[in-house]
Amino acid sequence: MKAALYDRHGGVEELYLGEVPTPEPASGEALIRIRACALNGFDPMMLGGTTGLRVPLPMTPCGDAAGEIAALGPETEAVGWEVGERVMIDPLLEGRGMLGEKAPGAASEYLSIPLGNLVRMPANVSFEQAAALPVAYGTALRMIEDRARVEPDETVLVLGATGGVGSCCVQLCKRIGARVIATGGSTRKRELLRALGADHALPSRSVELVRQVREIAGRPRYHDPDAGGVDVVINYIGGSTWAACLKVLRYQGRMVTCGATAGYDPPTDIRYIWSFEQSIIGSDGWSGEGLIRLLDMVAAGELDPVIHAVRPIGRIREAMRELMAREVFGKSILTP
Template identity: 50%
Template sequence: MKAVIFEEHGPVSNLKVADIPAPEPAAGEALVRVRAVALNGFDPMILAKIPGINTPLPMIPGGDISGEVAGFGPGTDAGEFAVGTRVLIDPLIRGKGVFGETVRGGACEYVTVPVTNLVRVPDAVSFEDAAALPIAYGTAYRMIRERGKVLAGEKVLVLGATGGVGVCSVQLAKLAGAEVAAATSSAAKAEQLRAIGVDHVINVAEEDFVKSTQALWGKPRVFDEGGGADVVVNFVGGDDWARALRCVKRGGRMLTCGATNGYDPKTDIRFIWSFEISVVGSNCWTRGDLVALLDLVADGSLKPQISSLRPLEELPTSLQDMIDRTVFGKAVLRVA
């Protein structure tokens, strides 16, 4: 089968299109004909090598996979699924890890997966939109809906708002009826944020997000719940972690699902106790989260933001776009 692989860690030039044997499903597994695959923030990092992550080589990138069931392993109880069923793959395989990270990914024609990781795709959802969902949109859904419980009328600040998780956080907060401010360092991406309904765009290349947030919603006060954001979505961490606490209102929430700019920042716990701030962590997604997202896409409530849609062979171009930070939302590849 055709696949995009790398045999050694390093630059994008290490990626190549190869003809490799198709996998054979074992008992309890399905063989899936891949129709679309999406990239995530960890794909460039896996290619470059993440210390402590055991990446099998040769490696196939791509954690978000949609396609059709092409067969089953011997003796497999297929349950609700049959050959030809349109499916999305839950990328987290218990005991093995995540597709594209510690399990060979979906930038190829066929993958095998436990039947328990299959999620039926509604007819109204394209393979491309389905593939845009699992890792980034699933993570954002759990953080915004299940853990953060963002409500109508709340004021929400999203830092790092233009990647997959950030864009979906904006979309879900707006869908909940919140007033949303979003931070970016790009004038072009600022316009894209406005196009998906952001109420206030903060260009951090030109302005301080703390001062801008306080100018929008007031300065938080210890004994007054009127000023500040109800919710700050902060998965960037780093130097912005402590500063972001200055944006949260008394009794507000800081939501986090990652630390793209550093996991061990200095903090100022005086803000946490003085303003009674809740710091809410969120990790990954559940099968129910993926089903809920597919339903939102199917009924037209949510449209995944696809930054680029290219043939599989052009995966290196899409990966370079991610490294260059020109992607807004998701980079998706079609597998013919």
């Protein structure tokens, strides 16, 4: 079968389309014919070898995928799954790690997956939509609903809102009834954020971020929950944005993080955390129940995953280069 591969760490020039043996599903597994897969922010880091993880080489990128059951492993015919069923894949394999990190990813024609990692797809959800969901949208859903617990009429600041996680955060917050301030790196991306529902769109790299957010949401006041400031900050950027966000968070506001793309050890200002009684909340990954909820939202027309482009896996260099250059708005989809 064909698969996108890299044999060593480096830039996009290390990616190529090669031939590998079609996997055979073991007992308790299904062979999935991949119909669509998606790149995530960790794929360039895995390719570049910058994560510190030991990556088994050769590696195939892409953790997210959807497809059809092509075959079942031995002694798995009577567990409720049938050949031909449409499924989305939960990319975290118990005991084996993440697809595209420790286990071969989904940018291939076929993939063997444990039955416990399969999620049935509603008939009116496309393979491309389903492939956009697990890592980014699953992470966003858990941050918004389970960890930050965003409520109607709250004001939420979403940093780096133009990627998969961020664009979903904007959609979910608006679905709840919150007011959204989002940041984007270009005029075009900010226009797209407004079209997605953001009430305000600010430049990502602005040194005036604190002033601009305070102009919109007001200035936080010590021990005054009714004064200005944003109720929630979604910050998986880190770096120089960390301390700035503490200055726009209202009294007893909360900041939730699921990553640190611009640096994991930023300068901070603990005075704001104690004096304004702010909550710093971590959020790691997604839940299986959340993936089912996302599919149901898409099927009901309540959520439409933002898809930047759909390309064949043979053009993975182009897709990866675009992702590394921060030119992607939403999710970049590949099809075998």
